[in-house]
Amino acid sequence: MTDKINEMNENKSLAEIKKLDSADIDRKNYSSSLAEAGLKAGLMTEAEFDKLKTRLLQTLAEVIGYYTKSESSSVKADTAAELSESIVYNIDTYLLSLADDEKALVALREKNPSDLYGQGYLINKKIYDEAKILYGKARLSRLKNASENYNKTLDKYFRYYLTTYSPKFLAHMKIYLTLPEYSLSGAYHIDEAADVLRRICEINRGPSADYVIDNTHVGE
Amino acid sequence: MKELISLENISLMPVSKEILELNEYSGEYGLSLTAEEARELSETRNRSLTENDRIEMGAGAVVKLIKRFCTSKYIGKEDYSYILNELTYLFYYIKTETDDKVSDGDLIEEMYERFELFCRGSIDTFETREVERIIRKINSGKNYYKWYKDRDELDYNSKEGLREAPGNVVREEYGLEHFTNDEELADHDYYEKDTFEDYEMYEEDDDLAAELDAFDEFLDSEAISARDNADVNIAKEDADDDDDDDECGDDCDCHHHEH
Numbered sequence: 001m002t003d004k005i006n007e008m009n010e011n012k013s014l015a016e017i018k019k020l021d022s023a024d025i026d027r028k029n030y031s032s033s034l035a036e037a038g039l040k041a042g043l044m045t046e047a048e049f050d051k052l053k054t055r056l057l058q059t060l061a062e063v064i065g066y067y068t069k070s071e072s073s074s075v076k077a078d079t080a081a082e083l084s085e086s087i088v089y090n091i092d093t094y095l096l097s098l099a100d101d102e103k104a105l106v107a108l109r110e111k112n113p114s115d116l117y118g119q120g121y122l123i124n125k126k127i128y129d130e131a132k133i134l135y136g137k138a139r140l141s142r143l144k145n146a147s148e149n150y151n152k153t154l155d156k157y158f159r160y161y162l163t164t165y166s167p168k169f170l171a172h173m174k175i176y177l178t179l180p181e182y183s184l185s186g187a188y189h190i191d192e193a194a195d196v197l198r199r200i201c202e203i204n205r206g207p208s209a210d211y212v213i214d215n216t217h218v219g220e
Numbered sequence: 221m222k223e224l225i226s227l228e229n230i231s232l233m234p235v236s237k238e239i240l241e242l243n244e245y246s247g248e249y250g251l252s253l254t255a256e257e258a259r260e261l262s263e264t265r266n267r268s269l270t271e272n273d274r275i276e277m278g279a280g281a282v283v284k285l286i287k288r289f290c291t292s293k294y295i296g297k298e299d300y301s302y303i304l305n306e307l308t309y310l311f312y313y314i315k316t317e318t319d320d321k322v323s324d325g326d327l328i329e330e331m332y333e334r335f336e337l338f339c340r341g342s343i344d345t346f347e348t349r350e351v352e353r354i355i356r357k358i359n360s361g362k363n364y365y366k367w368y369k370d371r372d373e374l375d376y377n378s379k380e381g382l383r384e385a386p387g388n389v390v391r392e393e394y395g396l397e398h399f400t401n402d403e404e405l406a407d408h409d410y411y412e413k414d415t416f417e418d419y420e421m422y423e424e425d426d427d428l429a430a431e432l433d434a435f436d437e438f439l440d441s442e443a444i445s446a447r448d449n450a451d452v453n454i455a456k457e458d459a460d461d462d463d464d465d466d467e468c469g470d471d472c473d474c475h476h477h478e479h
Contacts, residue, residue, distance in 0.1 A: 031224055032223070032224050035224065052224070053224060053225070053226070056224055056225050057225065057230065057277070060225060060277070061277035061278070064275075064277060068320075068323075071323030071324060071325070072315070072320060072323055072324050073276055073277070073278065073280025073281050073284075073324055074269065074274045074275060074276035074280060074281060074312065074315065074324075075274065075275055075276075075320065076273060076274055076275070076316065076320065077227065077273045077274060077275050078273075079275075080227055080230075080275040081227060084225040084227065087225065088224055088225065
């Protein structure tokens with residue numbers, strides 16, 4: 001009897017996977033496009049979608065409370081917009097970490113957005129901590145006679161980005177880089193920024209590079 | 221693409237229900253709002269939030285304003301609604317103008333104290349004079365007294381300033397506890413009482429006067445000293461040498477003096 005139920009569930013699950021069209025899902029705007037795809041496929045009702053939006057507003061109220069340390073019940077509209085983006089980005093991070101659209105949709109429908117935000121925050125915080133360590137390594141193992149842009153990227157842009165970034169309130173913040181000599185150009189989120197730093201570390205220790213340890217930058 | 225979080229209409233949600241619920245609280249002070257007045261206050265809040273480009277979840281500041289100002293000795297039944305509307309509008313204006321440097325609780329206390337002590341319940345005086353002073357006070361922080369002492373008539377201590385010092389009279393009448401209700405100021409664990417400086421202005425004035433007196437005495441003594449000594453520099457050098465001698469012991473091998 002139990003086997004039969006499991007089999008039925010599996011079949012049902014397979015049927016649902018077929019209904020979700022991955023072409024409708026935008027990985028850069030995951031939660032929103034996933035919810036829309038779920039609506040389109042009939043895996044999410046309008047009532048569930050409205051409920052999700054209401055709960056997201058509650059999450060926003062909660063995060064505004066963290067942001068103002070409960071000292072202010074109102075914030076500037078720009079600040080609220082930033083916090084909203086941060087919430088959605090953290091939720092996207094967690095749902096993408098599930099690596100399964102169907103599971104992600106179930107989580108979006110059933111879990112509290114506040115929890116999803118918290119899970120995403122933990123992931124981004126870990127990446128952020130890694131990025132800070134990578135940044136330290138990249139600055140230690142820098143190229144001798146490198147371009148001005150390279151030095152500015154390490155000493156100025158990344159420094160500003162990593163000191164301003166907040167996985168809680170500015171999880172979505174991007175760094176804008178242009179290093180054409182290393183084919184690096186564009187706006188990068190924290191996970192991509194960590195990859196860029198990894199790449200810079202690789203370049204710095206590459207066979208063609210003038211690898212040098214510059215201790216003068218350690219204390220800065 | 222449907223937006224998951226839409227901020228457009230958040231602040232425009234009416235809060236008249238929450239406002240009406242406070243009638244029980246304000247009723248203890250003989251003040252209450254009708255349903256129509258509550259709706260009007262809710263609309264004023266929404267208008268102020270929109271004009272000041274702010275977002276608020278829930279009734280928030282209006283509730284705090286009502287709870288504080290219903291204890292005013294100058295607000296009567298006839299002008300309760302009008303004054304609340306004005307104060308609510310001004311509250312969000314000040315929050316934006318001061319770039320959120322001050323907490324809701326601190327700002328409401330500041331507004332209340334000025335409304336009671338300096339305006340004697342005149343909302344017109346509050347609006348035309350005190351609002352800008354509050355903004356200056358918050359934005360200039362610890363430099364407020366230094367920068368705006370004359371402009372904002374801050375010379376409370378001498379009692380000879382441009383403005384009379386009503387504070388003491390009203391304070392005695394109200395009792396100190398009336399202004400130090402921490403429960404009204406904070407409803408959370410993170411609260412820090414002084415988010416901006418100069419709250420202790422009244423107490424500090426005594427210290428300041430004493431400090432200035434001491435400085436004057438110092439200047440006088442310097443002037444006398446300069447007059448008595450024909451060559452102050454030589455005298456100082458001699459004094460320095462004497463000091464050096466005192467510091468060194470007999471077995472000192474410093475290069476600058478001989479044993």
